[in-house]
Amino acid sequence: MTLPGGNPEMNAPSAAAPDEVVWEPVVDDPAVVAPVFDELTRQRTKEIISRYPQPRSALLPLLHLVQSVEGFVSQDGIRYCAEALELTTAEVSAVATFYTMYKRTPCGQHLVSVCTNTLCATLGGDDIYGRLKEKLGVGHEETAGEPGTVGSITLEHAECLAACDLAPVLQVNYEFFDNQTVESAEALVDALQAGEKPNPTRGAPLTDFRTVEMELAGVFPDLARSVEGPSVADETLRGARLAADRGWRAPSMPDSPPDLPALPEKK
Amino acid sequence: MTAATPTTPPGPDPLTPVLTRRWLSPRSWSIDTYEQLEGYEALRYALGKDPDRIIQLVKDSGLRGRGGAGFPTGMKWGFIPQGSTGPGAKPKYLVINADEGEPGTCKDIPTMMADPHSLVEGCIITSYAIRANFCAIYVRGEALHCIRRVRHAVEEAYAKGYLGKDILGSGFDLDIVVHAGAGAYICGEETALLDSLEGRRGQPRLKPPFPATAGLYASPTVVNNVETIASVPAIVSGGSDWFRAMGSEKSPGPKIYSVSGHVERPGQYEAPLGITLRQLLELAGGMKDGVPLKFWTPGGSSTPIFTAEHLDVPLDFEGAAAAGSMLGTTAVQVFNETVSVPWAVMKWTQFYKHESCGKCTPCREGTYWLELILERMVRGQGTEGDIETLLDVCDNILGRAFCALGDGATSPITSAIQYFRQEFLDLIAAQPAVAHPDQLAELSGATA
Numbered sequence: 001m002t003l004p005g006g007n008p009e010m011n012a013p014s015a016a017a018p019d020e021v022v023w024e025p026v027v028d029d030p031a032v033v034a035p036v037f038d039e040l041t042r043q044r045t046k047e048i049i050s051r052y053p054q055p056r057s058a059l060l061p062l063l064h065l066v067q068s069v070e071g072f073v074s075q076d077g078i079r080y081c082a083e084a085l086e087l088t089t090a091e092v093s094a095v096a097t098f099y100t101m102y103k104r105t106p107c108g109q110h111l112v113s114v115c116t117n118t119l120c121a122t123l124g125g126d127d128i129y130g131r132l133k134e135k136l137g138v139g140h141e142e143t144a145g146e147p148g149t150v151g152s153i154t155l156e157h158a159e160c161l162a163a164c165d166l167a168p169v170l171q172v173n174y175e176f177f178d179n180q181t182v183e184s185a186e187a188l189v190d191a192l193q194a195g196e197k198p199n200p201t202r203g204a205p206l207t208d209f210r211t212v213e214m215e216l217a218g219v220f221p222d223l224a225r226s227v228e229g230p231s232v233a234d235e236t237l238r239g240a241r242l243a244a245d246r247g248w249r250a251p252s253m254p255d256s257p258p259d260l261p262a263l264p265e266k267k
Numbered sequence: 268m269t270a271a272t273p274t275t276p277p278g279p280d281p282l283t284p285v286l287t288r289r290w291l292s293p294r295s296w297s298i299d300t301y302e303q304l305e306g307y308e309a310l311r312y313a314l315g316k317d318p319d320r321i322i323q324l325v326k327d328s329g330l331r332g333r334g335g336a337g338f339p340t341g342m343k344w345g346f347i348p349q350g351s352t353g354p355g356a357k358p359k360y361l362v363i364n365a366d367e368g369e370p371g372t373c374k375d376i377p378t379m380m381a382d383p384h385s386l387v388e389g390c391i392i393t394s395y396a397i398r399a400n401f402c403a404i405y406v407r408g409e410a411l412h413c414i415r416r417v418r419h420a421v422e423e424a425y426a427k428g429y430l431g432k433d434i435l436g437s438g439f440d441l442d443i444v445v446h447a448g449a450g451a452y453i454c455g456e457e458t459a460l461l462d463s464l465e466g467r468r469g470q471p472r473l474k475p476p477f478p479a480t481a482g483l484y485a486s487p488t489v490v491n492n493v494e495t496i497a498s499v500p501a502i503v504s505g506g507s508d509w510f511r512a513m514g515s516e517k518s519p520g521p522k523i524y525s526v527s528g529h530v531e532r533p534g535q536y537e538a539p540l541g542i543t544l545r546q547l548l549e550l551a552g553g554m555k556d557g558v559p560l561k562f563w564t565p566g567g568s569s570t571p572i573f574t575a576e577h578l579d580v581p582l583d584f585e586g587a588a589a590a591g592s593m594l595g596t597t598a599v600q601v602f603n604e605t606v607s608v609p610w611a612v613m614k615w616t617q618f619y620k621h622e623s624c625g626k627c628t629p630c631r632e633g634t635y636w637l638e639l640i641l642e643r644m645v646r647g648q649g650t651e652g653d654i655e656t657l658l659d660v661c662d663n664i665l666g667r668a669f670c671a672l673g674d675g676a677t678s679p680i681t682s683a684i685q686y687f688r689q690e691f692l693d694l695i696a697a698q699p700a701v702a703h704p705d706q707l708a709e710l711s712g713a714t715a
C-alpha cells in the first residue's frame with residue numbers, strides 16, 4: 001500500500017535535533033532514499049522483511065542494518081526504514097529513540113561499553129569507567145577520535161550485561177572482556193587506539209561496530225567462522241566441573257522415554 | 268541448623284547437571300556433539316504423538332517458568348485455544364524470552380552459548396504441542412555471540428530436517444527466527460517484548476487480554492523463558508517422575524543458580540530447587556577472603572534483599588516467598604560487609620530510573636525522585652526525612668505501577684531499609700562522610 005499524498009515529512013527538509021549531525025540531502029527528491037543504501041542493502045532489507053509473518057517486525061533488524069551502513073541512525077536511515085516498511089518517519093523515529101543500542105550520532109570504529117551496574121561497580125566497574133572517561137576525554141556515548149576512523153572509540157556505561165559471575169566486565173562491539181581491572185581496560189583501549197584488535201575473552205575476533213551491527217540485523221558475513229569464538233569461561237563451567245569431580249549427577253533417566261500421560265477425562 | 272557439608276544427603280546429589288550436563292563437552296554448541304549426547308531424541312519421540320498429551324506431561328512435571336514469576340508452564344500452554352473454528356483457528360506463536368537483563372541474572376546467555384540446541388529442540392517440541400508454526404527467539408541485542416550460536420544452531424537444525432516443512436516426515440511445519448533486541452530491559456516484560464517484536468517501542472500492554480489469547484499480532488501466543496523451554500526435551504526423555512525426583516512438590520526440577528560477587532568461586536551451579544545460600548557458598552568456596560556476608564539477592568535486583576539471617580532459606584518459589592522475598596531468576600548476588608547498603612541501593616535505583624519505559628506516572632516520576640533522594644544521601648547531604656520520603660514514594664509505586672518493573676524498583680529500597688535502617692540513619696547523621704568507592708578500592712582487583 002502506498003499512501004496517496006505521501007507522508008508529511010516527504011515534502012519537508014529533514015529536521016535535525018540540535019546535537020544531531022545535519023543530513024545534507026544528496027538527491028533532489030527527498031522521497032528517494034540516498035544512494036548510501038545501495039543495491040546490496042536493499043536486497044538484504046527484502047530478505048530480512050521476508051523472515052517475519054508481518055513486515056513491521058523487521059523494524060528493529062532494519063535499524064541495526066542502517067547502523068551497519070552509517071555507523072549510527074541518521075534521519076536518512078529513518079526515512080529508509082519508513083519507506084521499506086511503509087511507515088511514517090515519525091513512527092520509525094519513535095522506535096529508534098526508545099532503544100539504547102540505536103545511536104543518534106556517528107560512532108567510533110569501536111564501541112566500548114563498561115558495565116556499571118551494582119555488582120560490577122562493587123568489584124571495580126565504576127573505577128574502570130571513570131578511568132576510561134578520563135583517558136579518552138569523553139563522557140557517556142561520546143566519541144574519542146574522528147568517528148569511523150581507525151582507532152576511534154565511542155564510550156558508554158552499560159547496565160548489567162548478564163555476565164555478573166565474571167565481573168567486572170566490559171564489551172567492545174558487544175564481545176565480552178571479562179574479569180577486567182583498571183589496568184587491563186586501559187591496555188585494551190590503548191591497543192584499540194593503536195589500530196589493534198585484541199581477542200575478547202568470550203566472543204568472535206574483533207571486527208568493528210558497523211560489522212557487528214550487520215550481524216545484529218541477522219546478516220552474518222562469516223558465521224561458520226565467527227561462531228567458533230570461545231563462549232565459556234572457568235566460571236561458566238564451575239558447577240558442571242565440580243559435579244563431574246565429585247561424581248554428582250542428576251537422577252538417571254529411564255532408558256527410553258516413558259509413555260506420555262493419558263488425558264484426564266473431560267467432564 | 269547443623270552445618271550442611273556437601274556430602275550426599277538422601278535424595279538427589281547436591282548438584283544435578285541437566286541443562287548444564289553437556290557444557291563440558293568439546294564444541295558443545297554444535298549439532299554433532301548434541302546428537303551424540305542424545306540430542307533430538309526427545310523430538311523424534313514427541314513428533315506424531317497427541318500434542319495434548321505433551322502438554323499434560325509438562326503439567327504433570329510441575330515445571331514452572333524460569334523467567335522470574337514461576338508460572339506453571341503446562342498450564343500456560345493449556346490456555347492456548349485450539350480447534351478449527353473460533354479463536355483456535357488463528358495462527359499460534361511461540362516466543363522465547365531471551366532478553367536476560369535483570370541485574371544479577373546470567374544463566375540464559377551461557378545456556379544459549381554452550382548448548383543452543385537444547386533450546387532449539389525445546390522450541391520445536393513446544394511449538395508442536397501448542398500447534399504453532401512460527402517461533403521467534405528474542406535475544407537481547409548486547410548478547411551478540413549468543414545470537415550467533417543460536418542462529419547457527421537454527422541453521423544446522425534446518426539442514427538436518429528438524430526445522431522447515433514436514434519435519435522428519437511428521438507433517439509438522441515450523442520456522443524459527445532469531446531476533447536481536449536493541450537494548451531495553453523493559454522488553455523482558457512479556458507484553459513489552461511482543462510490542463517490540465512487532466516493531467514498536469517496547470512498552471507493556473494492558474492485561475487482560477493475556478498473550479495466550481491476544482499475543483503476537485493479536486494471535487494466541489506462548490511466551491516462555493530460555494531455561495524453561497530448554498528443560499522440555501529432558502522432561503520428554505525422563506518423564507515427570509524423573510523431573511520431580513529433584514526439588515520440592517511445588518517447585519520441582521533442577522535450576523541454574525548464578526552465584527556472583529564476593530565469593531571465592533563465582534559461577535553457574537545447577538542444583539535441585541530448594542538449595543540454600545549456605546550450601547551454595549560451600550560449593551562456591553565460601554566468602555571471598557573470608558570477609559563476612561552482609562546482604563544478597565536471591566533472584567536479581569527486583570527481589571527484596573536478604574541478609575546473613577537468611578542463609579538457610581530454601582531457595583525455591585515457596586521458601587523465598589515465605590522469607591519475604593522472591594525466587595526471581597536465582598541470580599544470587601553476594602555482597603560482603605565492606606559494601607555500603609545505601610550506595611548499592613542507589614546504584615540499582617539508577618538502573619530502574621534509566622530503564623523505566625515512561626508509560627505510567629508512578630514508575631516514571633517515582634524512580635526519578637527515588638534516584639535523586641538516594642544520590643543526595645550518598646553524597647552526604649541526606650536529611651532525616653529522607654527515609655520516610657523514600658518509603659512513601661515506594662508505597663505510591665508498589666501495586667500502582669502498570670507493570671512489575673515499577674514494583675521491582677521498590678524491592679531493593681524497602682528491603683534495605685527494613686534490614687539496614689540504622690546504616691541509612693548513620694549515613695545521614697555522619698554527612699558528608701560517604702567514602703564509596705574508595706572504601707572498596709582495596710577489594711576491587713584493581714589495586715590488589
Ligand SMILES: Cc1cc2nc3c(=O)[nH]c(=O)nc-3n(C[C@H](O)[C@H](O)[C@H](O)COP(=O)(O)O)c2cc1C
Nearest residue numbers: 332333334364366367455456457491492495671672
Ligand atoms: C521488567 C521485567 C523484565 C523481565 N525480564 C525478563 C527476561 O529478561 N527474561 C525472561 O524470561 N522473563 C523476564 N520477565 C518475565 C516475563 O514477563 C515473563 O513472565 C516470562 O518471560 C514468562 O516466561 P516463563 O513462564 O517461562 O518464566 C520480565 C518481567 C518484567 C516485569
Ligand code: SF4
Nearest residue numbers: 624626627630670673
Ligand atoms: S511500571 Fe515503569 S516500566 Fe512498567 S509500564 Fe510503568 S513506566 Fe513502564
Ligand code: FES
Nearest residue numbers: 115120160161163
Ligand atoms: S552487574 Fe555487570 S554484568 Fe551484571
